[in-house]
Amino acid sequence: MTRQLMLRRRGFGRWTVGLLGVATALLVSPVATAQPDVDAGNAITATWQATGGDTGPLGPPSGDVYPIGSGFAQNFASGKVFFTASTGAHFMQGAILDKYESLGGPADSDLGFPTIDEGPGRAPNSVNSTLSAPDNPVIFWTPDTGAHVVRGPINAAWDKLGGSSGVLGVPAEDETYDGPVVTQKFTGGQISYDSRAKTFTTDPADLAGQLSDLSVPDDPVAAINAARRAAGGPLGPLGASDGEPYKIGSDGLGQNFVNGKIFYSPATGANVVTGQVLAKYESVGGPEGDLGFPISGEKDGGVAPASRMSSFAAADKPVIFWTPDYGAVIVRGAMNAAWEKLGGATGELGAPVDDQTQNGDAITQKFSGGAITYDTASKRFSTEPANLASQLAGLEVPGQQAAQAPPSAQGRAADSGSGTHWAWWLLAIIPVLLVLAVVGLVVARRRRGDRDDDLFAAPPYQQEDHDAHDYDHEPADVGEDALFGDRYAREGLGSVTSAERPSTPAEGHEPSGLDLWGLSDSAADLSASGDHADDPFVEQDDPDSINTAPTRVQSAPEHDFAQPDTAEESTAEELAAEEPMGEGLPSDEDGLDSDGRDTDGLDSDGLDSDGEGITSALPAAPFAAPVFERDAVLDTGRHARIDDDDDIVPMGTALHLPLDDDPDAIPDGYPIKADTRSGLYWAPGSADYDEARAEIWFATEEIARTNGFVRGG
Numbered sequence: 233m234t235r236q237l238m239l240r241r242r243g244f245g246r247w248t249v250g251l252l253g254v255a256t257a258l259l260v261s262p263v264a265t266a267q268p269d270v271d272a273g274n275a276i277t278a279t280w281q282a283t284g285g286d287t288g289p290l291g292p293p294s295g296d297v298y299p300i301g302s303g304f305a306q307n308f309a310s311g312k313v314f315f316t317a318s319t320g321a322h323f324m325q326g327a328i329l330d331k332y333e334s335l336g337g338p339a340d341s342d343l344g345f346p347t348i349d350e351g352p353g354r355a356p357n358s359v360n361s362t363l364s365a366p367d368n369p370v371i372f373w374t375p376d377t378g379a380h381v382v383r384g385p386i387n388a389a390w391d392k393l394g395g396s397s398g399v400l401g402v403p404a405e406d407e408t409y410d411g412p413v414v415t416q417k418f419t420g421g422q423i424s425y426d427s428r429a430k431t432f433t434t435d436p437a438d439l440a441g442q443l444s445d446l447s448v449p450d451d452p453v454a455a456i457n458a459a460r461r462a463a464g465g466p467l468g469p470l471g472a473s474d475g476e477p478y479k480i481g482s483d484g485l486g487q488n489f490v491n492g493k494i495f496y497s498p499a500t501g502a503n504v505v506t507g508q509v510l511a512k513y514e515s516v517g518g519p520e521g522d523l524g525f526p527i528s529g530e531k532d533g534g535v536a537p538a539s540r541m542s543s544f545a546a547a548d549k550p551v552i553f554w555t556p557d558y559g560a561v562i563v564r565g566a567m568n569a570a571w572e573k574l575g576g577a578t579g580e581l582g583a584p585v586d587d588q589t590q591n592g593d594a595i596t597q598k599f600s601g602g603a604i605t606y607d608t609a610s611k612r613f614s615t616e617p618a619n620l621a622s623q624l625a626g627l628e629v630p631g632q633q634a635a636q637a638p639p640s641a642q643g644r645a646a647d648s649g650s651g652t653h654w655a656w657w658l659l660a661i662i663p664v665l666l667v668l669a670v671v672g673l674v675v676a677r678r679r680r681g682d683r684d685d686d687l688f689a690a691p692p693y694q695q696e697d698h699d700a701h702d703y704d705h706e707p708a709d710v711g712e713d714a715l716f717g718d719r720y721a722r723e724g725l726g727s728v729t730s731a732e733r734p735s736t737p738a739e740g741h742e743p744s745g746l747d748l749w750g751l752s753d754s755a756a757d758l759s760a761s762g763d764h765a766d767d768p769f770v771e772q773d774d775p776d777s778i779n780t781a782p783t784r785v786q787s788a789p790e791h792d793f794a795q796p797d798t799a800e801e802s803t804a805e806e807l808a809a810e811e812p813m814g815e816g817l818p819s820d821e822d823g824l825d826s827d828g829r830d831t832d833g834l835d836s837d838g839l840d841s842d843g844e845g846i847t848s849a850l851p852a853a854p855f856a857a858p859v860f861e862r863d864a865v866l867d868t869g870r871h872a873r874i875d876d877d878d879d880i881v882p883m884g885t886a887l888h889l890p891l892d893d894d895p896d897a898i899p900d901g902y903p904i905k906a907d908t909r910s911g912l913y914w915a916p917g918s919a920d921y922d923e924a925r926a927e928i929w930f931a932t933e934e935i936a937r938t939n940g941f942v943r944g945g
Contacts, residue, residue, distance in 0.1 A: 268317070272304035273297040275321040276313045279349070280306075283323065290323060301338035303345055314338055314345050319364050322346040328361050328371045331379035340466055342457035343369050343381070355396035367454040372396065377404050377419065384458060385425040385448045386416045389432055392446055393423075393439060400439075409462035411528055412501055427455070427501045428527070452485040452502070453477055456494045459502035463529065469506055470494070480519050497525045500545050504529040509542050509552050512560035523550050523562070535577045548631025555583045558600070562587050566606035566629040567597040570613055573627055574604075574620055581620070586925070591895060887939075888929040895926075902929035904936050912944030913937075920944055 276297060286292045291309030298305060303316035311325030324332055328350055335341040344364030353360040353372060360372045369383035380403040382390055396402045401419035408415050412428040424433045425448070432443040456477060463470050471490035480486050485496040492506030497519070503526040505513055519525045524545035533539030533553055540554045550564030555577075561584040563571055577583045582600035589596055593609040602616040606629070613624040888902040905926035906913040913936040914921045924944065930936040933943065 269297055269299070269304065271317070272315045272321070273306070275315050276304070276306045279313050279321040279323060280308065283349075289325065301340075301345070303338060305338070311350075316345050316364075319345045319347050322349045322361075324350050324361055326350075326359075327373050327379045328359060331371050331373075331381070332361075332363075335381070336466060340472075342460070353396050353402075355402050358396055358402060365454070365457070366451045367457070372403055374402050377402055380404070380406050382416065383407075384414070384454060385427075385432070386414060386423050388448055389423045389425070389434075389443050389446060390418070392443060399436075407461075409458075411531070414458065414462075427458070450498060452496050455496050455502040456485065456487050459494050459496075459504055459529065460489070463504045470504060484519055484525060486519070495519050495525050497545075500525040500527045503527065503542070505542055506530060507540070507554070508560040509540055509554050512552050512554075512562065513542070513544075516562070522546060523552075523564075533577050533583070535583050539577060539583065541577075546631065548629075553577065553584050558583060558585050561585065563597065564588070565631055566595060566608075566613070567604055569627055569629050570604045570606070570615075570624050571597075571599070573624060574615075580617075589895075591892075886931055886935045888931075890926060890929070899929050902931050904930035904933055906930055906936055906939075906941050907944075910944070911940065911942055913941040914944050918944065 273296075280288070280290055280293070283290050290311045290313070294307040294309055296306065300314070303314060303319070305312055305314045308323075311323050311329060313321050313323045315321040322345075324346060332341075332343065332346075335343060337343075338345050342365055347362050347364050350359060350361045352358060355374060358372060358374045360370055363369045363371070365383070367384035368387055369381050370387060371379055371381050373379040382403050386407060390398075390400060390403075393400055398420075400421050400423070403416060404419050405417045413424055413426045415422060415424040421435045421439065423439075425431070426433075430448070432440050432446070434440040434443070460468070460470060460473075466472055470492045474488040474490055477485050477487040477496075480495065480497075483498055485502075487494050492504060492510055494502050494504050495518075496502040505526055509530060513521075513523065513526075516523060526542050527545050528543045530540045530542050533541040533555070535555055538556055542552050544550045544552070546564070548565035549568055550562055551568060552560050552562055554560040563584050565588075567588050571579075571581060571584070574581050581602050581604070585598040585600055587597070593607050594605055595608065596603060596605040602620070605614045606612070607614075611629075613621050613627065615621040615624070888899040891897050891899060903916050904913055905921065905924050906928045907924065908927050912924075913930065913933065914924045915933055918924075930939070930941075937943075
């Protein structure tokens with residue numbers, strides 16, 4: 233027994249020691265292995281010592297190892313040694329090191345880290361060093377030509393033609409760019425490569441035949457780096473990089489910089505877009521919009537004092553053209569074809585002023601010197617000045633389908649047939665209609681003497697448990713539209729007077745008209761619905777009939793809201809119809825009760841000889857309040873009224889869309905222009921009124937401001 237216990241204790245002790253050992257290894261090993269600066273220092277020291285140490289070409293060390301870019305470096309008296317785990321430790325010195333660091337070195341250039349020690353090339357007296365970037369750059373130096381970088385397709389072609397010992401000799405200059413074409417000169421000729429056409433040209437010309445089967449890998453990152461170099465590198469308009477490259481779509485790539493972006497796709501290559509051209513491009517969807525990827529970097533548009541232009545890959549050959557006067561404008565399809573035919577921005581038409589618009593079959597675009605219109609049905613152009621049209625006869629229009637697409641993404645389109653265009657306006661109009669409807673409902677309920685000022689509060693007899701009720705005050709069937717009524721559902725907003733509806737519903741009358749505030753007959757008097765069978769304030773003689781005016785046994789609470797100045801004085805019959813009625817009311821000596829009503833012929837219980845109450849002798853109350861003039865837009869509260877000199881039709885449409893036949897014509901009664909893109913509106917007499925293009929017309933400035941627009945001009 234004791235022996236077994238001792239064995240168990242011994243076994244437990246061994247397990248404990250083993251676990252402690254494992255734990256110690258786990259805790260200590262990361263510290264021992266995760267020391268990149270130590271590894272870098274050891275590798276750099278080994279390389280330095282291999283060159284001869286203090287007495288070698290690098291000389292003694294000058295400081296400790298320090299991090300740089302994604303690796304490490306150490307300075308020596310006559311050079312530097314650079315290190316990463318993937319490239320190892322390699323040194324540079326002299327003119328090659330100066331060239332490397334002038335381009336940004338391992339931290340700020342796209343060259344990467346050196347992959348070999350600096351050493352002699354095949355040409356006499358030459359020295360070179362290769363680097364780790366994906367396009368295999370090399371820095372090559374000779375005493376006569378200095379240090380130059382050769383990389384990418386040019387380096388591949390140079391190697392194919394024999395390199396520094398071949399017919400082309402050594403590099404004499406750095407690479408240069410002309411759009412998609414990169415060129416580099418050598419002591420024995422030059423090589424050019426068109427990244428879009430994927431073809432080489434050479435000088436001497438016969439050398440190009442040897443490069444016909446040369447395959448150049450299409451590396452997206454290398455292409456983006458090349459586009460950045462073509463734009464001036466870190467010192468160019470793009471500035472410093474702002475993050476790593478990111479995917480766009482299935483095979484695209486993009487990279488952000490401080491002052492712009494580079495977009496890449498296999499079909500278009502990598503191209504730079506900056507400033508307002510970039511802002512315009514991204515406002516219509518960028519590379520994933522209908523313009524496609526850029527097919528060229530920004531270039532001078534040829535218009536003084538400054539202009540920029542970028543081209544894009546869509547079938548209708550769009551461009552974005554920028555000038556200080558007109559900003560960035562899209563020109564595409566028929567407009568671009570005709571504009572180019574007439575000389576482009578340097579021709580008679582000049583620079584584009586605004587994006588194209590479409591009205592039916594007609595596409596129109598304005599330029600600083602005139603305008604172009606293209607009829608997609610007849611396939612004919614017309615111009616301003618008119619004499620330019622003859623030059624466009626028979627002109628082929630690229631991307632015909634794209635040109636006829638609704639210009640929803642091209643600014644101020646006036647095409648009434650564009651589904652996207654009208655869907656956008658519906659979203660803008662719906663809030664206006666809802667505001668008008670709520671105002672009408674609030675006023676109508678208050679004028680009927682509702683017992684609660686809050687439109688959405690439960691009646692007094694439901695207050696204790698209002699959260700548990702599915703408020704069903706509205707009749708079950710109030711026509712086609714429970715909010716606006718069947719008339720508004722079919723005809724749109726408008727005013728309805730008492731002349732359009734019976735003042736007292738007859739027996740069997742089917743309520744289908746509207747009162748002044750857009751309520752159907754059946755909705756106008758909530759207490760007349762059969763849904764209120766349990767209402768203690770409603771007489772239950774005929775709960776199923778909505779045509780019987782109910783008799784109240786308790787007066788509704790007083791309302792203190794002020795009537796509009798334009799209200800008409802109610803008639804005696806209307807006042808009598810609106811007054812809540814009581815039972816057994818005392819009468820005076822003239823046969824009138826305290827409210828002045830005739831009680832002759834009634835007994836002490838308030839009944840006549842037929843046993844009927846006072847209500848049978850009075851006309852039934854009308855469903856609607858007395859009709860009076862009211863401004864549904866400006867009367868915004870119980871006591872609030874905003875005075876305005878503009879004449880507004882009560883409950884009339886407050887806005888108007890451009891006319892189909894003439895979008896620039898002023899609709900009758902709607903003189904206020906508004907532009908949803910800028911958020912500005914213009915009144916007649918404003919400085920910019922005649923030039924401003926209206927996307928929507930308002931009846932008054934007040935309505936324009938109510939909808940969030942700011943006065944322009």
